[in-house]
Amino acid sequence: MAEEHLEATDRDAVFPEQALAQMRRTGLLGLLVPAEHGGCSGTLTDLVDVSMALGRVDMSVGMIFAMHCQQSEAIVRYAASPLREELLAQLAAGDLYLASVTTEPGKGGHLFRSYAPLQESDDDTLMIDRVAPIVTGGAAADGFLITMRSPHATADHHVSLVYAHRHQLRIEGAGEWCPMGMRASHSLPLTLTGSIPARQVIGQHGAFHQIAQSVFGPLAHIGWSAVWLGTAAGALSRVVRLLRDPAGRKRFDLSSQLLMTRLSRVRQRLDTVHALLRRTETLAASDVDLSDASSQLLLNSLKITASEECYRAVDELVDAVGLRHGYMQDSPTRLEKSLRDLRSAALNYSNDRLHLADGQLCLLDPDVRFV
Known part of the structure; x- marks a missing residue:
């Protein structure tokens, strides 16, 4: 499927929707999800083998898949109940394609640092206001894992990871995606704003x-x-x-x-x-x-x-x-x-x-x- 649309997605710099649809249908989006949650219980070797196979056809599709699996494994290991069970079921069913929001203006690629504050509200919600210069597949994603400066942080490296579903956010794209290569990855800059329940923190605040x-x-x-x-x-x-x-x-x-x-x-x-x-x-x-x-x-x-x-x-x-x-x-x-x-x-x-x-x-x- 990826090879069939390869010329068009590269020429037009558009996201490979057909390849993503195949990943949903075949269960690949749930490769690393445990079998008890409906997934494939795939191993790291499986991730490597599938990523290599997809890379042979289209590097953009391979990177989209590998980065999604990185996000899904974070949910498998660190999300708390009941959020964990909700998201794993969606991943296994092919209903949840995840995008990563870790880039941020002014931090120069420092993964462990964030300047955008995650604000707590009185109604047990967290307020998100986040600008990201590069979000691979963000326009097609069903959900996002987002790094932000933790509430009550005393240093920029006190960073929290939160999950936000697409319907919980207002998403605004900026500019066009016109790179030399990796054109089908469609990694546009995005601004994400909205609110999520406090239970959607992945792991502990600041960790x-x-x-x-x-x-x-x-x-x-x-x-x-x-x-x-x-x-x-x-x-x-x-x-x-x-x-x-x-x-x-x-x-x-x-x-x-x-x-x-x-x-x-x-x-x-x-x-x-x-x-x-x-x-x-x-x-x-x-x-x-x-x-x-x-x-x-x-x-x-x-x-x-x-x-x-x-x-x-x-x-x-x-x-x-x-x-x-x-x-x-x-x-x-x-x-x-x-x-x-x-x-x-x-x-x-x-x-x-x-x-x-x-x-x-x-x-x-x-x-x-x-x-």
Whole structure:
């Protein structure tokens, strides 16, 4: 379904409604929801496998799915009753597509900080007034997980996570979504205002850092990396099929040492990312403390490595097959689109910011321990 509408959603920079409808129908939106609530009881491995498969077809669709699963896992682990049961039933039924509202003007990507105050009202409700410069799929979302400065906070890092259903908010979009790549993600800036019952706090007030370290961060880096790897692997697969096709053999010199070397390097990059992804997946699925310096270093290394190596792999494929099949939009290899999409990977929670954090984490691990 995603591939059928791929050209139109990329050309027009519109949300892939047909792909989302398939996720609803097939139960994918409830992949991580426990079976007792009607979900699939999927594992982290399932999330990685599905994200890779979707990334092979369309990176925007893969990222939409992976980010939704990140939000749903936060509900599974941290939402309290009866909100937890209400939302899990909706997720399992395919009635709840979740969008993440963590970006905020002026904070420069600091996930653990928020300036927008969450205000308490006398009638046991919470008032939301939130501007977000980027909300992936926000125009199509049924519900939102929103970070805000906690009531009675004494510092910007006292952040709460709240759930708001679409009908509880007034949602205003601004501007147009016209990016170089990731065009179908439709990540418009939004202003969200409204009120929600106080029971819709996810976890404890001011304790978002715990959710971020145990769910948001790990599932983001693992899910995103799986999508990026799928995108690059799909590109390599289409190139190899082109080269193996009898018609293709007349256009390419398969005895070329340069071509074979480039294919080898591309495959090496992807195998490296795959090995690091599976190692990190195993770690995150264990009982290890993911806030530990060594674990954080591995998670950040996965994100940085996957974002850089997958992009470089596709860039090298462009050189390998040349102008006609590496640069043109109408090539069956779709390298031009893959390259545009993957260019966003290093910017999606900036690698520069992660390197800065990793440098500080290195000082906390003088024995250089590996997990």
